[in-house]
Amino acid sequence: SKTRSLLSVFEEDAGTLTEYTNQLLQAMQRVYGAQNEMCLATQQLSKQLLAYEKQHFALGKGDEEVISTLHYFSKVVDELNILHSELAKQLADTMVLPIIQFREKDLTEVSTLKDLFGIASNEHDVSMAKYSRLPKRKENEKLKAEVAKEVANARRKQHLSSLQYYCALNALQYRKRVAMMEPMLGYTRGQINFFKKGAEMFSKRMDSFLSSVSDMVQSIQGELDAEAEKMRVSQQDLIALNESVYTPDSDVTSPAINRNLIQKAGYLNLRNKTGLVTTTWERLYFFTQGGNLMCQPRGAVAGGLIQDLDNCSVMAVDCEDRRYCFQITTPTGKAGITLQAESKKEYEEWICAINNISRQIYLTDNPEAAAIKLNQTALQAVTPITSFGKKHEIRHPSQNVKNTENDKIISSESAGIQDSTQLIAPGTPIQFDIVLPATEFLDQNRGGRRANPFGESEDGSKDEEEDSLLQQMFIVRFLGSMAVQSDDTSEVIYEAMRQVLAARAIHNIFRMTESHLMVTSKNLRLIDPQTQVTRTSFELATVTQFAAHQENRRLIGFVVHLSETLGEESMSAYIFESNTEGEKICYAISLGKEIIEAQKDPEALAQLMKSVPLTNDGKFMLLNDQSEEDGTVHEGGEESEA
Numbered sequence: 001s002k003t004r005s006l007l008s009v010f011e012e013d014a015g016t017l018t019e020y021t022n023q024l025l026q027a028m029q030r031v032y033g034a035q036n037e038m039c040l041a042t043q044q045l046s047k048q049l050l051a052y053e054k055q056h057f058a059l060g061k062g063d064e065e066v067i068s069t070l071h072y073f074s075k076v077v078d079e080l081n082i083l084h085s086e087l088a089k090q091l092a093d094t095m096v097l098p099i100i101q102f103r104e105k106d107l108t109e110v111s112t113l114k115d116l117f118g119i120a121s122n123e124h125d126v127s128m129a130k131y132s133r134l135p136k137r138k139e140n141e142k143l144k145a146e147v148a149k150e151v152a153n154a155r156r157k158q159h160l161s162s163l164q165y166y167c168a169l170n171a172l173q174y175r176k177r178v179a180m181m182e183p184m185l186g187y188t189r190g191q192i193n194f195f196k197k198g199a200e201m202f203s204k205r206m207d208s209f210l211s212s213v214s215d216m217v218q219s220i221q222g223e224l225d226a227e228a229e230k231m232r233v234s235q236q237d238l239i240a241l242n243e244s245v246y247t248p249d250s251d252v253t254s255p256a257i258n259r260n261l262i263q264k265a266g267y268l269n270l271r272n273k274t275g276l277v278t279t280t281w282e283r284l285y286f287f288t289q290g291g292n293l294m295c296q297p298r299g300a301v302a303g304g305l306i307q308d309l310d311n312c313s314v315m316a317v318d319c320e321d322r323r324y325c326f327q328i329t330t331p332t333g334k335a336g337i338t339l340q341a342e343s344k345k346e347y348e349e350w351i352c353a354i355n356n357i358s359r360q361i362y363l364t365d366n367p368e369a370a371a372i373k374l375n376q377t378a379l380q381a382v383t384p385i386t387s388f389g390k391k392h393e394i395r396h397p398s399q400n401v402k403n404t405e406n407d408k409i410i411s412s413e414s415a416g417i418q419d420s421t422q423l424i425a426p427g428t429p430i431q432f433d434i435v436l437p438a439t440e441f442l443d444q445n446r447g448g449r450r451a452n453p454f455g456e457s458e459d460g461s462k463d464e465e466e467d468s469l470l471q472q473m474f475i476v477r478f479l480g481s482m483a484v485q486s487d488d489t490s491e492v493i494y495e496a497m498r499q500v501l502a503a504r505a506i507h508n509i510f511r512m513t514e515s516h517l518m519v520t521s522k523n524l525r526l527i528d529p530q531t532q533v534t535r536t537s538f539e540l541a542t543v544t545q546f547a548a549h550q551e552n553r554r555l556i557g558f559v560v561h562l563s564e565t566l567g568e569e570s571m572s573a574y575i576f577e578s579n580t581e582g583e584k585i586c587y588a589i590s591l592g593k594e595i596i597e598a599q600k601d602p603e604a605l606a607q608l609m610k611s612v613p614l615t616n617d618g619k620f621m622l623l624n625d626q627s628e629e630d631g632t633v634h635e636g637g638e639e640s641e642a
Contacts, residue, residue: 002181006525010169017176018107025099028183032096035381037090042081049074080198087182087194094186094252104181110172113165120158121298125283127154131248132269132281133338136323147616148247153519159238169232178217185214248342255345259354259508260371262362265286266352269340271319279320281340291357293328307337313353316347316510326351326510334553351510424573434513434535435480436528470521470595472588476513476556476576478526479504482484484559484573488548493557496573497549512577519588524558540592542608544571548582556582558589582596 014108049070127150134144217538244250272280285296287303298304311331315575319325319338324347328336341347361370395484480500484492503509515535516527524543538560557575564570578585 004296007169008167010166012301014107014110014169015173017172018103018111021099021107021179022104024180024183025096025103027098027388028091028099028187029259030186032088032091035084035091039084039088042084044078046077046081049077049523083194083197084418086132087190090190090193094190095183098182098186099179106168106172106175107177110165112169113161113168117158117161117165117575120154120161123160124151124154128248128267128283128342132283132322132342134323135321139322144542150245151242151248152246156243159246160235160612161236163231163235167228170231171224171228174220174227175187177218178224181217185217187622212239247346251343251345255343255348259349259352260356261349261353262356262367262371266346266350267342268346269322269351270344271325271340272337281322282380286339288353288357290362293354293358310360311352311359312354314351315512316351318511328354328549333552348508352508355487355505357475364635423486423495424499426480428482428499430480430482430500432478432480432504432509434481434515458603469516470519470571470588470592472519474517474519474585474588475514475525475529476517476585477578478513479512479555479575479577482571482573484571486558487544487561487571490545491558493545493573493575494549497555497557497575500575517576517578517585519585521592526588540589540596543589546586546589548586553581553583554578556585624632 052070053067103583126148131147131151134147174205226497262338268286269283272282274280285298285303286306287294287296288309289303291308292305293309294303294309295306307328315324315328315329316328317326317338319340322340324341324344325338326341327338330336339350341350354527356371361367365371372560442504480503481494482500484496486492514529516526516529518527521540523537523539525537527533528535542560542562543558545560546556548557549555554577555574555575556578559571559573561569561571
């Protein structure tokens with residue numbers, strides 16, 4: 001960012017210098033024109049004085065003295081004309097010519113090098129765009145090597161052209177001082193020589209002054225030569241560098257990643273939507289400034305605000321088969337901008353830096369120490385979650401869970417907040433893969449019955465849903481699951497949320513498995529959105545607690561209480577992030593439980609069906625009763641067997 005800002009300042013200075021040089025040259029050419037006109041005027045004056053004798057005035061008495069006097073004046077004017085001619089020639093050689101050479105040589109060189117640098121930068125952008133489009137799923141190593149070599153060559157060319165451009169801009173700062181003083185030195189010397197020969201009007205002090213000015217010019221020229229030699233050596237060192245310096249992602253196997261950054265700068269690809277389904281990617285320079293993410297387009301003097309990072313969240317995403325993509329989400333849960341880094345190191349450092357900045361640790365007295373502490377503990381590495389279950393002003397469906405085994409309602413308002421160790425045992429492992437539920441940790445150690453990882457019985461689950469009175473689909477992303485010790489209060493869900501999200505932050509786990517959560521009056525099923533295969537299933541009667549987070553409303557969790565074959569019981573908490581508000585999922589689960597209870601009494605079931613609100617977009621859809629099961633419509637379509 002500093003280099004780009006300095007470059008903008010140098011380029012602005014060069015533009016100002018070009019404009020001023022043109023104006024100065026016009027003024028000097030006017031002086032030279034006036035002096036040249038003086039030569040022509042004195043020549044004409046001398047001739048005109050001699051022409052007096054040839055006029056043959058009718059009254060020419062006494063003209064002899066006048067004619068002789070005019071002849072003398074003509075000689076004086078001729079001598080002065082010689083001095084004016086010498087002065088005009090000296091002004092042309094020592095005043096006008098140097099400033100013309102400075103404009104045509106130095107300023108034109110800077111302009112040409114700027115164009116070459118721009119061409120090299122465009123070629124580098126084209127090669128980087130080609131490299132960024134390389135697919136990650138089916139990598140062609142030969143193609144990847146060719147594209148990487150093309151990027152390296154483009155970067156080398158851009159680096160060399162930039163150094164030459166920077167050298168020219170740097171040298172211009174010296175040459176402009178010489179160019180400003182050298183013409184005036186010639187002008188002053190010419191005038192002094194003119195007056196010395198004419199009337200000895202100047203003293204030797206001016207000679208001393210001019211001598212000192214000449215010495216200063218020579219000194220500046222010496223500094224320029226030394227600086228040029230230094231830059232020449234730097235260019236030679238650059239040429240000798242290894243090609244891996246310019247190769248993107250050259251250290252992908254073991255990059256040195258700094259996770260304690262509180263500021264970051266560099267080039268990223270920004271995803272822009274150009275239509276309903278079309279997108280473009282633009283490579284721009286990004287940098288952080290306090291709690292803001294700034295973007296500085298090429299040619300701009302300063303950057304502009306593109307995203308406020310305070311209380312935002314950042315996560316890795318799969319986007320258009322591109323590598324190293326991540327997305328910034330606003331505190332309200334709205335998806336923000338999607339960016340792509342060029343290497344694994346840049347990718348992880350940008351995510352860590354934005355994660356650190358979003359905690360506003362840059363406002364502390366020692367932000368570096370705060371960043372180190374944050375990454376060591378990761379206790380507050382989750383945003384925008386600042387408290388768990390503190391707000392209970394309104395009774396939501398998630399705060400009153402009906403237990404079908406003992407027919408009692410457990411209220412989170414009346415339940416006391418237990419110690420976290422009573423809710424979840426310290427050191428409980430966390431499962432981040434939905435294929436293997438957390439309850440299977442206990443199954444593996446006990447040797448007891450293992451639940452089918454796909455949540456389906458041998459007979460399949462299709463028949464079980466034909467008599468379901470409720471089917472509602474939600475898009476969710478699995479965050480993690482873990483065994484718990486209690487399901488008496490929703491606090492266990494809030495504590496599981498805290499531990500799962502903190503663990504993801506500690507271990508830098510950014511990926512999440514997206515699923516379709518199907519809520520029915522029989523069970524909860526997680527379906528693969530691509531293959532429509534059921535990943536796992538939970539009987540609704542075994543879901544004893546469910547709740548949405550009070551601040552981050554997209555977080556939803558539920559507790560599954562299972563009875564094992566050996567008479568033991570296991571409880572596991574599952575945490576998800578939803579595209580919609582978690583309360584809507586809680587409402588669907590609560591409605592499913594009410595249907596289970598109401599099915600015991602036909603009158604109660606009919607009354608419930610009348611009282612359930614149905615939205616225009618069919619958020620909650622009640623299916624036909626068992627007597628009409630042939631007309632059942634499944635929202636997600638027929639599912640394939642696992």
